[in-house]
Amino acid sequence: MKLRYRFLTFVLLFGLFTFDAAPTFGQVGDIGNILQSGREDANTLARAYLEPFGSGFGASLNTGWTNTAKTHGKFGFDVTVSAGLAIVPDAAKSFNVNELGLQKLELEGTNPVSPTINGTDETGVLLAAYEEINGNREKLLEFNMPEGSGFGYVPAPMIKAGVGLVKDTELMLRYTPKTEIGDFGNFNLFGVGAKHGINQWLPGGKMLPVNLSVMFGYTNMEVGSDLDVPAEDVIDNQNDTYNQYNSSKWDGQSVALNTDAWTINALVGKSFPIISMYAGVGYEASNLSITTPGSYPTVVPNENFDPNSSDEETKPLKVDALDEPIDVSIDGDNGLRALAGFRLKFTVFHISGSYTLSNYSSYNLGVGISFR
Template identity: 30%
Template sequence: MKRIVSLVAVAFGLQASAQSNINEILAAGLNDAERFTTDYLAPASEGFMYSLSSGWYNTADAKPLGGFEVSIIGNMANYKNKDDKKAFELNTADYENLKFSDGSTSKLVSSALGDIEGVNVYIEDENGLLRQDIELPTGLASESINFVPSAFIQASVGLIKGTELKARFLPKVSTDEYKIGMYGVGIQHEFTKHLPADKILPVAISAVIGYTHLDGSYDFTNSSIVDGEDQKLEVDVNTWVFQAVVSTKLPIINFYGGLGYLSGSSTTDVLGTYRVQSGPFQQTYVDPFSIKRKASGMTANLGAKLKLGFFRLHADYAIAEFNTLSVGMNFGFR
């Protein structure tokens, strides 16, 4: 359980650590800081939603009444070859005070997932008397991290004919720096259970609907660049998936695949007091802004499941805006 919590904390912390590295942008004023932070965090928030929503099923064959399975699942949303997620174009015409030190008006800069280093900007007053130089932050790829992880415990139980109820969770955990918890509910219904030849059909066909919620906070007051108190992020993530699933029905090894749609939203509240004490725009901000992000798109996956009595293993790979690998260790009956 401790390792699962640590893995999810990595995913949650990527947004928090990113924000703690860009507090200095507040020296450019509230509007510029909010615009930059929104663009910088957007790909990380989106990748987290895809990672968090994966792993709802490992077969289309719904469990019979009383059948159950408990799983430990880990997901990795990959962005290694997605350059459009690792950078965004910063055009100074869209900013009130931020300028590139080399005189450029527009260039690609790192997102929270990227690895572009050494990009310098500055802010100065209208008379050119006060100036503040800032190096823009890089992202996770600069640390050779090319995926957004998530992990949780998931349980499934068979109900009435062809219907299976699912629940996933991560118990609420608190440390000096972060608090994080996750839960989700889902339902799977197998249509082939209603066919007269169900017992002899070699395949099963199901529909799956799943909802996942994560909330947490990350306190970075002690590591903040800008002076202040109670500086933290509060993050709220919600995702829905709707998928059609087909699988084989064999005794030991089975193959499955699904096609569906994901819809998610993320809200990141930047809270606390921030005192900008250098540069031309010295000011104090309290709870400066909130960032909202939505993600949606088609997703398709293929996977395999090995069943050895009570013990099972599964793995699948999803093709989507963020391609996601999901692996699980399962313990079940029937």
């Protein structure tokens, strides 16, 4: 049974349900096999495969903080449910395994280009590891890199509340308690931001026909899922491999994803009775960390190998355990950005949308209620 990276499926499905036009897919990755390739190669391959997801997820989380340049009046507030959708650049949809500097694995075949998680839905390259044992070149393991999702976007859902305070200042909060989504996993989200009007500090600023403000937002999102990778999944040749562990050794396997994203922007906008429009420039950054708590099986040469013995313990290969094999930190390919958006308000109900131009450009669409 192959391992499914269910935490990625869960995140994408939760984001995708907010987009009626988005394609639905139940599998976005199958990278369990790389866990057996050794700590260094597993981390290298995980980083290469997931890098656009990290950058795109951070860019998506950095959207949706505001829908006007104007701040709420004192004790005015809004609650907005929205979803960001980052666009993955074509250059980030594949990678060349020959450029990764793999330590243990070798490319099988001639084509070294493999899809990333947001690349084409074609099976990735075939990789294998070999070892010289008793004068023979023995194959320890072999696996294909996972296929891409065929979906060149990274969505992120969010719920935001904002309240007006004194001095033309607005406090913004994002919060979702730990929530289970079926068998896919769980997530929780927290974010804090602020927007401050600067017309009041400019000579004649209150006479200007536009609203000027600065804003900051920080979001942290955690996603987790249980995993199930028994030794049987990594043993190619049962007759030549000694398994010293019982099944309980692999209990407690899980995967955890943690994303930090922040942005700071200068905004200018104009509000009318029904529509508000704004634009701005700013900076964004993000970081995605992925860890795999628990022990995971791998196949290694058996130091007790004896070709003249028929004992189980002397087979040429054996199952070994890797503790927490993946510990990857991916900085988002973010930076300077420009953004523009609008809000349509009908009494207390509003619809909002925005577009952000950056290395990972993104859209955001939201609905909510607002007062003052």
